[in-house]
Amino acid sequence: QGANAMTSTTGGDKNNECFPTPKVVLYPEERVKMEWTRMTRIGAGLVNMGNTCFFNSTLQCLTYTAPLVNYCFTNDHREKCKKKDFCMMCEIQNHIKSSLDCGGRSIKPHSILQKLRCIAKHMKWGRQEDAHEFLRFVVDHLQQACLNGETKLDRCSKETTVINQIFGGYLRSQVTCLRCQAKSDTFDPFMDLSLDIKGVSTVEEAMAKFVKPETLENDNAYKCPKCKNKVRAQKRFSIEKAPNVLTLQLNRFDFHHHLSGKINRFIKYPEKINLRSYMSQKLGEPV
Ligand SMILES: [Zn+2]
Ligand SMILES: [Zn+2]
Incomplete structure (x- = not known):
């Protein structure tokens, strides 16, 4: 998916220009x-x-x-x-x-x-x-x-089947250059989210961990198109468009754990989850 992602760079705070719009909607x-x-x-x-x-x-x-x-x-x-x-x-x-x-x-x-x-x-x-x-x-x-x-449709139109309308959402991955503050957004469709559950005991904590900013530096530094240099940057995920049915996978494999290799702990989850605080747009109605 990453290779096909749509990217845009801007100095402004918000940029929705490249959020994909389908040419054809297969199922409204x-x-x-x-x-x-x-x-x-x-x-x-x-x-x-x-x-x-x-x-x-x-x-x-x-x-x-x-x-x-x-x-x-x-x-x-x-x-x-x-x-x-x-x-x-x-x-x-x-x-x-x-x-x-x-x-x-x-x-x-x-x-x-x-x-x-x-x-x-x-x-x-x-x-x-x-x-x-x-x-x-x-x-x-x-x-x-x-x-x-249907094979001739553009990628985004192919993501409008009834299955995508039920399970599909879009993730925004935003990289902010810590030198010039330029932001670069990448939008990727997702059908489920894979959550890291190390050190967490609820789904909400795992979601918070998922959207937590990560610093890109040293070997992992970011090549800023504006600074034209390898720089420190901050990367964060947020849900750009929430799916109607959210599928979560709790990643129970723990490769650093010598004894069991599997996290068997019970992870608490609510009957209803409000995704608002994990979304790109943090203000508004509960989602
Ligand atoms: Zn059939
Ligand atoms: Zn920069």
């Missing part, structure tokens, strides 16, 4: 329905088919993501789908519908599991895999399915 954000559009009983449980907890937990999360489920029940995709073989969106739709139709029972998610190799080539049924990695592949395939063979 207003059509995303955040509240459940139909009442259903709680859906089916999923049978563990041999180390498939990573797989089942991911499917269960998606089955209760209201805007995705609402979309599945519109048949918008079914009417347009041109794929003859494997289609992630058709698979997910079938799965969600059968899960919600079988409330109180348990089902075997055979159909998708048999296509595991189509979703992630290196994943093997029967082996433990990483749930977050699997989710990334699923969401990526869902986005591809929504593009429906």
Whole structure:
């Protein structure tokens, strides 16, 4: 993503000039329905088919993501789908519908599991895999399915599928030259945020750590286009555009830890999180 990022440099405080605007909008954000559009009983449980907890937990999360489920029940995709073989969106739709139709029972998610190799080539049924990695592949395939063979669109327009409108946001990475104060903004789309949880005990603390400014100096110094020199600079991330559904990954691997290598500590999270203080625009309504 970094190589494709859009960058701009300015001496001013604010610069939104280069925040990408799509030429074509494939699915208008207003059509995303955040509240459940139909009442259903709680859906089916999923049978563990041999180390498939990573797989089942991911499917269960998606089955209760209201805007995705609402979309599945519109048949918008079914009417347009041109794929003859494997289609992630058709698979997910079938799965969600059968899960919600079988409330109180348990089902075997055979159909998708048999296509595991189509979703992630290196994943093997029967082996433990990483749930977050699997989710990334699923969401990526869902986005591809929504593009429906559209390859000529510019990058930003491709990021307007219903999947992007549900899960996608934009991050701003801002570098400030500490000599001339020039600011350089880079905007990158994201489908989830990976949080460092070392030394934190809540999601809010991890988010605060994520947006904390970092100093670039010495070997890591910044080449300022205005000063035309390697200089000390400050780099910070902020959420430029919040996604409708925020996906957070808690990075539990700890490579410096000799004993376990994994941070098993419980990380507290609120039922509702206000993203405002982690955003580029810090004033305004709660987000
Ligand atoms: Zn399809
Ligand atoms: Zn400078």
